[in-house]
Amino acid sequence: MRNRSLILPARLGVAAMMLGMTLTLSACYPHTSSLDTEDFDTVITLFDPNANFGAKLTYALPDSVIHLAVVNPLTMNRQFDDLILSEVEANMNALGFTRIAEPDDDNPADVYILVAVTSSEWEVYREYPWNPYWGWYPYWPCCYGGGWGIYYPWYPTSGVAYTYTTGSVLVDMIDPVRAVLLDEQLPSIWLGVINGLLDGSLQVNPLAANRISQGIDQMFNQSPYLQKDLSINPTGR
């Protein structure tokens, strides 16, 4: 039985199936749009669930940022140190903590904040099989006949290499009360890390300051257990 009224739906069915094949076979991992540098930023926070954050009311913050293993000082210089410290201070205050400017034995802080930055350089090689020899056109360059080839005694295969640099901002919350005196160790009860790409324009890119600022805000936003007063927005913004 031939149903002429269904020929068009059947053709649409074939078209839909072909469209499905095209879409499916076009990518196992489709990306809907290109990525910007800031899209690679991640914020990681870890905390000790056994720590009594409710009892921690005061903090001390140094006036400098530690630079750890910086690969390229041009891309990780100290131009953002003040911004980092001010952002951490603003977030801690907004959470309800009180800063002690000069902690000592008579007036210790409940927690000590340490801030550090670091960078790493990553190298990637992509290799292709390559016959290291190929024939030259006879008589070019001058005086060498056909059959001469080029070889690379120092690098047997060709390749494409690229490098990228990543940077991290680390904010560590130390609990001095739980210090392990025998091992001379101070336990961290909370750690926040921002990690992202360092592009060459870090020095002049005004967006870089925004990335750092937003990253530090996010550290504290995703740590609600640090909040002292639930009626206050963690960033106060």
Add this chain to the structure above:
Amino acid sequence: MKHRTIILAACLLSLLLTTDSLAQGKVLTTYTYNVAFPTGSTQDFVDRTSFRGLSIGGHWFRNPNLALSFTAGWNVFDERTDRLINVSLSDLSDITVETDAEGAISGEQFRYINSFPFVVGVEYYFGQEDDVQPYLGLGAGVYYTIQRLDIGLVTLKEDEFRFGFSQEAGVLIPVRHGTSLVLGARYDHAFNSGNTLGGKFDVTYLSAKIGVAYSFSY
């Protein structure tokens, strides 16, 4: 639900083995485009409809209404999101140091699940050939799944073979002799068999299918 499915499949299989076979054999081949909707824990990982799916099938009729089938398919679930990921280091098997630290990870993420079902089943077609034929089907087989999470500069990936089953209902609408339009809905359930990103979960989804079917007699 799993036990009822097995019992129903056994009943259909016994019907298939005891009914008279066709004097002439008939084979139906189907080619469909599938739109899939993640369900359950799968939806927790990728909460987005998949518009990238297809399947092909071969259906051998033992009698005018009952067929053995083999279908293979592919569905791609993908989602771009910035949802917060809560972590507990004590749940991570790769951690060698005992710790009960907890935390969270945020950042732009691309989440993917590729599902490749290879299912053998039984189908019952109501009515007569060359008429509109609703059908029901049950199947079981192997699912190959690839789960991937891209976050920041890190890619996490888990792939595994899983046992699973499918249930399907649809209709064949004849267009001309030997050619039919296929419309159907199918539920796939692939059981967890190892480590998965985001905790152990079954891969489950509901698909809407549209395509064509060609029948051949031999």
